[in-house]
Amino acid sequence: MTKPPVSTEGSPRRGPYAKGIERRREILERAIGVFAERGAERTSLRAIGDAIGVSHAALRHYFASREELLLEVYRFAEERSAEHDPEPPGGSVVDMMTHAARRNRGVPGLVQLYSTLLAGALEEDHEESRAFFATRFEHLRETLARRVESGQLRGDIRADLPPEAVAALVIAASDGLQNQWLLDPEIDIERVLGLLEDLLTPADGG
Amino acid sequence: MTKPPVSTEGSPRRGPYAKGIERRREILERAIGVFAERGAERTSLRAIGDAIGVSHAALRHYFASREELLLEVYRFAEERSAEHDPEPPGGSVVDMMTHAARRNRGVPGLVQLYSTLLAGALEEDHEESRAFFATRFEHLRETLARRVESGQLRGDIRADLPPEAVAALVIAASDGLQNQWLLDPEIDIERVLGLLEDLLTPADGG
Structure with a gap:
């Protein structure tokens, strides 16, 4: 489902910024699986990090709070599902x-x-x-x-x-x-x- | 709103058992106020105990878990509201x-x-x-x-x-x-x- 990396010569998506977006996206993709398995209510930011192999500090770098991560996961999963099935x-x-x-x-x-x-x-x-x-x-x-x-x-x-x-x-x-x-x-x-x-x-x- | 104690001579509601029911009821009445003020999601059993002046151990005596307390508070508040406004x-x-x-x-x-x-x-x-x-x-x-x-x-x-x-x-x-x-x-x-x-x-x- 994930698109292969495309050439982005000269585009602003290249470089560390693009990598950050890609990493953030990876985290969101994997986090929805963790919520599906464990339920969101009792899944802490730390538990998500452990489950997807991302340090708590790294997670905090991308998401200011557990609430923000949850919201982003929801938005991401809903948008992707809408793209696949318009x-x-x-x-x-x-x-x-x-x-x-x-x-x-x-x-x-x-x-x-x-x-x-x-x-x-x-x-x-x-x-x-x-x-x-x-x-x-x-x-x-x-x-x-x-x-x-x-x-x-x-x-x-x-x-x-x-x-x-x-x-x-x-x-x-x-x-x-x-x-x-x-x-x-x-x-x-x-x-x-x-x-x-x-x-x-x-x-x-x- | 609470009814005054009535004579319960010979009824099974008298004695330590009746006191337990009364105490449980008091906890439920006060807990709904705590939830109204703080929201339920982040209110632990311990925090409820602190807020209503009941030890955590005493609270655990009446309610096996936070989930049970929350459910009981909901049932109690809904029933009481239905009684007052049928x-x-x-x-x-x-x-x-x-x-x-x-x-x-x-x-x-x-x-x-x-x-x-x-x-x-x-x-x-x-x-x-x-x-x-x-x-x-x-x-x-x-x-x-x-x-x-x-x-x-x-x-x-x-x-x-x-x-x-x-x-x-x-x-x-x-x-x-x-x-x-x-x-x-x-x-x-x-x-x-x-x-x-x-x-x-x-x-x-x-």
């Missing part, structure tokens, strides 16, 4: 969340890491995660609200529904169902999100 | 979740504690929280599914919807919206849950 074009607002949820479930440990980071963000003294999730939810609600508006123009979504509230509802349903599924794999996330999609569809068609 | 009869499936969510938001720290415990339950080695939440969600889905069925019989909920899926959706929406609200108090949980209720209502009425 959303098909033309999907509905629910398709978008269904696709992202299915994709994230394919990366061991990623959904758990999301829950751990989110729970941490809700507590005091976790400014970085709090800012990350507050911004993430805000952007996601905006993106989804615009998609609801397009759906309403196309006649796929009931025109009388407030787009922002629908966006918040779809995101909440997807997040909440992921938790229920982690506790009980019988929970069929896609079926329940499909039900929500049906509820949003105008009745005229039926 | 659900009005005749509510819909969404009313039930809206009422519980509003009630829990009134207890400082309770919603955060829920998220922390739930995130912990999704990781390995947290058998007790995992069992607690798996059972909790299962019961909640059953209770709500029965309420959906009653709503369908009364004509308040679309008859074509599968009750279990609606139940899972309503719980998920409520949980997910609580997280969004914790990060952004502008999020109007009741408005969005009200939207979900409208979506579940048969169109005939309109």
